[in-house]
Amino acid sequence: MAARQIRSGFDFLRQPAGFDIGEGPVPYGPRDSYLWAFAAGLANTLRVSALGVVLATLLGTVVGVGRLSRNALVRWGCTAYVEVLRNLPLVLLLFGCYLAATELLPEATEPVTLPGGGYLSKGGLQLPHPTWSPGWGAALAGLSLGLAAAWGLSRWARARRAGTGHAPAVRWPGLALALLGPLLGWLAGGAPTALTRPEMGPFGVSGGLSLTPEFLALLGGLTLSAGAAIAEIVRSGLLAVSHGQLEAAQALGLSRRQATRLVLLPQALRLIVPPLTSQFLNLTKNSSLAVAIGYPDVVSIANTAINQNGQALECILVIMAVYLCINLVTAAGMNLYDRRTALVER
Amino acid sequence: MSEPIITFERVNKWFGAYHALRDVDLTVGRGERIVVCGPSGSGKSTLIRCINRLEEHEAGRLVVDGVELTDDVKAVERIRREVGMVFQQFNLFPHLTVLENVTLAPTQVLRLPLAEAESRAREQLARVHIADQAAKYPGQLSGGQQQRVAIARALCMKPRIMLFDEPTSALDPEMVKEVLDAMLELAGAGMTMVVVTHEMGFARSVADRVVFMDQGRILEDRPPADFFSRPEHERARDFLAKVLPR
Amino acid sequence: MTGPGAPTDLAARPRPPRAGGAWRWARRNLLGSPASVLATVVALAAAAAVLPRALRWLVLDAVWRADYQACRALEHRAACWGMIAEKHRLILFGRYPHESQWRPALATALVVAALLVTAHPRAWRRWLLPLWCGVLAAFLLLMRGGLLGLAPVEPGSWGGLPLTVLLTLVGMTASIPLGVALALGRRSSLPTVRVVATSYIELTRGVPLITVLFVASFVFPLVLPSWMALDALGRTALAITLFQAAYLAEVVRGGLQALPRGQAEAAASLGLSWWSAQRRVVLPQALVLVIPAFVNSLLSTFMDTSLVTVVSMYDLTGALRLALGDPQWRAFFVEAYLFVGAIYLVSCLALSRYSHWLEGRLGRWTRREASGA
Numbered sequence: 001m002a003a004r005q006i007r008s009g010f011d012f013l014r015q016p017a018g019f020d021i022g023e024g025p026v027p028y029g030p031r032d033s034y035l036w037a038f039a040a041g042l043a044n045t046l047r048v049s050a051l052g053v054v055l056a057t058l059l060g061t062v063v064g065v066g067r068l069s070r071n072a073l074v075r076w077g078c079t080a081y082v083e084v085l086r087n088l089p090l091v092l093l094l095f096g097c098y099l100a101a102t103e104l105l106p107e108a109t110e111p112v113t114l115p116g117g118g119y120l121s122k123g124g125l126q127l128p129h130p131t132w133s134p135g136w137g138a139a140l141a142g143l144s145l146g147l148a149a150a151w152g153l154s155r156w157a158r159a160r161r162a163g164t165g166h167a168p169a170v171r172w173p174g175l176a177l178a179l180l181g182p183l184l185g186w187l188a189g190g191a192p193t194a195l196t197r198p199e200m201g202p203f204g205v206s207g208g209l210s211l212t213p214e215f216l217a218l219l220g221g222l223t224l225s226a227g228a229a230i231a232e233i234v235r236s237g238l239l240a241v242s243h244g245q246l247e248a249a250q251a252l253g254l255s256r257r258q259a260t261r262l263v264l265l266p267q268a269l270r271l272i273v274p275p276l277t278s279q280f281l282n283l284t285k286n287s288s289l290a291v292a293i294g295y296p297d298v299v300s301i302a303n304t305a306i307n308q309n310g311q312a313l314e315c316i317l318v319i320m321a322v323y324l325c326i327n328l329v330t331a332a333g334m335n336l337y338d339r340r341t342a343l344v345e346r
Numbered sequence: 347m348s349e350p351i352i353t354f355e356r357v358n359k360w361f362g363a364y365h366a367l368r369d370v371d372l373t374v375g376r377g378e379r380i381v382v383c384g385p386s387g388s389g390k391s392t393l394i395r396c397i398n399r400l401e402e403h404e405a406g407r408l409v410v411d412g413v414e415l416t417d418d419v420k421a422v423e424r425i426r427r428e429v430g431m432v433f434q435q436f437n438l439f440p441h442l443t444v445l446e447n448v449t450l451a452p453t454q455v456l457r458l459p460l461a462e463a464e465s466r467a468r469e470q471l472a473r474v475h476i477a478d479q480a481a482k483y484p485g486q487l488s489g490g491q492q493q494r495v496a497i498a499r500a501l502c503m504k505p506r507i508m509l510f511d512e513p514t515s516a517l518d519p520e521m522v523k524e525v526l527d528a529m530l531e532l533a534g535a536g537m538t539m540v541v542v543t544h545e546m547g548f549a550r551s552v553a554d555r556v557v558f559m560d561q562g563r564i565l566e567d568r569p570p571a572d573f574f575s576r577p578e579h580e581r582a583r584d585f586l587a588k589v590l591p592r
Numbered sequence: 593m594t595g596p597g598a599p600t601d602l603a604a605r606p607r608p609p610r611a612g613g614a615w616r617w618a619r620r621n622l623l624g625s626p627a628s629v630l631a632t633v634v635a636l637a638a639a640a641a642v643l644p645r646a647l648r649w650l651v652l653d654a655v656w657r658a659d660y661q662a663c664r665a666l667e668h669r670a671a672c673w674g675m676i677a678e679k680h681r682l683i684l685f686g687r688y689p690h691e692s693q694w695r696p697a698l699a700t701a702l703v704v705a706a707l708l709v710t711a712h713p714r715a716w717r718r719w720l721l722p723l724w725c726g727v728l729a730a731f732l733l734l735m736r737g738g739l740l741g742l743a744p745v746e747p748g749s750w751g752g753l754p755l756t757v758l759l760t761l762v763g764m765t766a767s768i769p770l771g772v773a774l775a776l777g778r779r780s781s782l783p784t785v786r787v788v789a790t791s792y793i794e795l796t797r798g799v800p801l802i803t804v805l806f807v808a809s810f811v812f813p814l815v816l817p818s819w820m821a822l823d824a825l826g827r828t829a830l831a832i833t834l835f836q837a838a839y840l841a842e843v844v845r846g847g848l849q850a851l852p853r854g855q856a857e858a859a860a861s862l863g864l865s866w867w868s869a870q871r872r873v874v875l876p877q878a879l880v881l882v883i884p885a886f887v888n889s890l891l892s893t894f895m896d897t898s899l900v901t902v903v904s905m906y907d908l909t910g911a912l913r914l915a916l917g918d919p920q921w922r923a924f925f926v927e928a929y930l931f932v933g934a935i936y937l938v939s940c941l942a943l944s945r946y947s948h949w950l951e952g953r954l955g956r957w958t959r960r961e962a963s964g965a
Contacts (some may be wrong), residue, residue, distance in 0.1 A: 087944065165443040
C-alpha cells in the first residue's frame with residue numbers, strides 16, 4: 001500500500017472533513033472533523049432505524065393479525081401485501097419511493113398544507129414542533145422516574161407471585177405511573193405549549209421539524225419491507241401456540257376474545273420477540289441502502305470520506321464497528337428479555 | 347336411571363369425506379359414569395368433544411343439560427360452564443402458576459372476586475392432593491401432577507358433567523394411579539362422568555355402563571359386568587382380547 | 593336408553609350437500625360480526641373506487657406503441673407501455689452490444705432450462721453436476737465471446753437480467769463449499785478452527801451487504817497482489833460469495849443440529865459403517881431439513897444482487913436506472929418500475945412456491961400420520 005502512496009491509520013479522523021451533510025439532528029459543518037461526521041451519520045442511521053422499527057412493528061402487527069382474520073377480504077388484502085413485498089428487492093422499492101417522492105409531490109413553492117400547520121412538497125415534510133424549554137426537560141425527568149416506579153412495581157408483583165402463586169394486577173397502575181411522571185414534570189416546568197411552526201417563504205418552506213424526501217423515501221421503503229416480514233413473524237407466532245391451549249381455554253368457558261387475550265397472546269409474544277429482534281437488526285442493516293438515494297447515514301458518510309481521502313480500509317472498519325456494536329447491544333438486550341420471560345421449567 | 351343430562355339423537359359428523367360419527371344414539375343420566383372405549387380411530391374423542399362443542403356435529407340432535415347445541419354462541423358458552431374437560435395432553439397454561447391456572451376461569455367467566463376464587467381453587471387443589479404446588483409453574487411439575495391440576499382446574503368451575511379424553515394415555519405408568527385415584531374420588535362424590543380410556547380396571551370398578559365404539563358407530567352399551575363377560579359383537583371380542591391382560 | 597339396537601352394518605355415508613353453499617360461505621367469511629361487515633363494506637367501496645380507474649390506467653387507455661408523442665399527449669392519465677417497448681432491451685440486457693443480444697438471451701434461457709430440470713427430485717442424480725458445469729461454461733462462453741466466431745464482449749458491458757442471474761448462480765455455487773466448511777468448522781473440536789469460523793460467521797452476519805461490497809470494491813484492489821487482480825464483476829461476485837457463505841453456514845449448521853443423534857446411533861447399532869450410515873441415513877434426512885432453507889437462500893441472493901447498483905454495476909435494477917437516464921422517457925418511470933417489479937415478483941413468487949412444494953415433497957416421509965381416536 002505504501003507503493004500506492006496512500007496514508008494509513010486512523011489519524012485522519014481528527015482532520016476536518018471538508019464536506020457538508022444535508023440533514024440530521026447533530027449540528028455539523030465542513031470544518032468539523034471526520035469523527036464528528038461519522039457521529040452525525042450514526043445519528044442519522046439511528047434516527048431512521050428507530051422510527052422505522054416503530055412504524056414497521058405497528059404495520060406488521062396489524063397485517064399479521066389481519067391475515068388470520070375471519071373476514072375473507074381482509075385476509076386476502078393482507079396476504080397480497082405480504083406476498084408482494086416479500087418478493088421485491090428493497091433497493092427497487094427504495095428507488096421507486098424516492099422517485100415517487102421527488103416527482104409526484106408538488107413543487108416546493110406550492111406545497112400541500114396539512115391540518116395542524118405542516119407542509120408537504122418535493123422539498124420534504126415540514127411539521128411544527130414544541131419549542132424546547134426547561135419544562136420539557138422536567139417532563140423527561142418525570143418520564144424516567146415514572147418508568148423506574150413502574151419497573152419497581154413489576155418487581156414487587158413478581159415476588160408476590162413467587163410467594164403465593166398469584167400476581168396482583170399491576171399492568172394498568174404501571175402504565176399510569178409511566179404516564180403520570182412526564183405529565184407532572186411538564187406541569188412542574190410551567191406547562192410550556194409554545195410551538196415552532198414552519199414558515200412559507202418565496203423559495204419554499206423553512207423552519208419547523210424538517211424531514212427531507214430522502215429520509216421519507218428511506219423510511220417508507222424500510223417500513224413497507226420490514227412490515228411484511230414482521231407480519232409473517234406475528235402470524236407464525238400466533239399459529240405456533242398449540243391448538244390445545246385455545247381448546248382448554250374455551251372448554252373452561254372463556255369467550256374467544258378472553259382466550260386470545262389471556263392464553264394465546266402471552267404465549268405467542270414469547271415466540272414472536274426473538275425473530276422480531278432479528279428483524280429490527282435487519283432493518284438497521286438495511287438502512288445502509290441510504291447510500292443509494294443520498295440520505296447521509298453512516299455508510300453514505302463513509303462512502304464520501306473514502307472518495308475524498310482514499311482511506312478505504314479505515315472507513316470501512318469504522319462502519320463495521322458501528323454495526324457490530326448495534327448488534328451486540330441488541331443481542332444483550334434480547335438475552336435479558338429472554339431470561340426474564342422464559343417459561344419456568346425444571 | 348335418573349333423568350337424562352346428555353342426549354345424542356342420530357348424531358353424525360364428517361371430517362371432509364371421512365364419516366367420523368355414524369348415527370350415534372346415546373343417553374347419559376345425571377350421576378351416571380360412562381366409559382367409552384374402542385380401537386383407535388373409532389370416534390371416541392370426537393364423541394365427547396361434541397358434548398362441549400369443541401367439535402360441531404352435523405345432522406342429528408345433541409342436547410346437553412336441557413340446552414340443544416347449535417351455532418348459538420351464547421348457548422355454547424353457557425354449556426361450557428357446566429361441562430368440565432380434562433385433556434390427554436393436560437393443556438395447562440404454561441405462562442401461569444398452578445393457582446392462576448385454576449382461578450383463571452372462575453374470575454374471568456363466573457366473575458368471582460379473587461379471594462373467593464382463590465379459596466375455591468385451594469379447596470380443589472387439596473382435593474386432588476396437590477395444594478402445596480400452588481405457586482409452581484406447570485413446567486416444574488411431573489405429568490401426573492399436571493393432570494391432577496388440570497382436574498382441579500376443571501372442577502373449580504363446579505361443573506355438572508366432567509369429560510375425560512384419555513386422561514392417562516400420556517402418563518408414565520407409575521403416575522397413572524394418582525390420576526385414577528383422583529377420578530375415583532370424583533366418581534364417589536356423585537359426579538356425572540364420561541370417560542374415554544383404555545384403563546379397563548377403572549371401567550370395571552367405577553363405570554355404570556361401558557360404551558364400545560367402532561368406526562364411528564356405537565356397537566355395545568351395557569353394564570361392565572355384561573360387557574366384559576359376554577360381549578355380543580365380534581369386534582368387541584377382538585378388542586377385549588387385545589386390551590385385557592391375560 | 594338405546595343399546596345396540598342400531599344396525600351393526602352401518603356403512604359410511606357421504607356427507608350430505610350443505611344448504612346454500614355460497615351464501616353460507618359469504619355469511620361466515622364476510623359478514624360474521626359487525627366489525628366484519630364494516631370491513632367488507634369498506635373494502636368493497638375502496639375496490640369500486642380504485643379498480644375501474646386502475647384498469648383504465650393500466651390497460652384500456654394505455655399506449656402500447658413506442659410513440660413518444662402519443663405518450664406525452666396522455667399526460668399521465670394512462671400508462672405508456674411504449675416506454676417498455678422502447679427501452680426493454682436496455683433494461684433486460686444493460687449495455688450489451690445491440691446486435692449480439694441474442695447471446696445473453698440464449699444464455700439466460702439455458703440457465704432457466706437447467707433450473708427447471710434440477711427442480712424435480714427425480715433428477716438428482718450424478719449427471720446433475722456435470723450438467724451445471726456445462727451450463728455455466730456455456731453461459732460464460734456466450735457472454736464473453738472471443739471463441740467460435742463470437743465477438744468478444746468485456747464483462748464491464750454485461751448487464752440486466754443475465755448479470756443478475758450470473759451473480760446469483762456464482763454467488764450460490766461458490767458459497768456452498770465455503771458455507772459447509774464454515775459450518776463444520778464451527779462444530780469442530782479444535783478451538784482455533786472454531787474461533788475463526790465463528791468470528792467470520794458472526795462478523796459477516798452482523799454487517800450489511802453494502803459493507804462487504806465496499807470491502808470488495810475498495811479494499812481488495814489495495815490489498816491483493818496485482819497478479820490476483822479481479823475486475824469489477826469478479827470482485828462483486830466474490831463479495832456476494834463471502835457474504836452468502838456466512839448465512840449458508842448457519843443453515844447447514846441448523847440442519848446438522850436438527851437431526852436427532854438417535855438416527856446415527858440406530859444406524860450404528862444395525863451394523864452400518866460410519867460412511868454408509870452418513871450416506872443412507874444421516875445425510876438424506878439432513879438434506880430434507882436443509883434444502884428448503886437453501887432455496888430461500890437462493891431467493892435472498894437473487895434479491896440481494898440488486899445492491900450491486902451501489903457499486904456501479906448494471907444488473908436488472910441498475911439497468912433500469914440507466915434506462916431512466918434518458919430525459920425524454922424519464923417521465924414514465926412508474927411504468928418502468930412496474931415492469932421490473934413484475935419480473936422480480938414473478939421470479940421470486942415462483943421460487944418460493946417451489947420451495948414450499950419441495951418442502952412438502954421431501955418432508956413426506958418424516959411426517960407422522962395424524963391419529964384419530
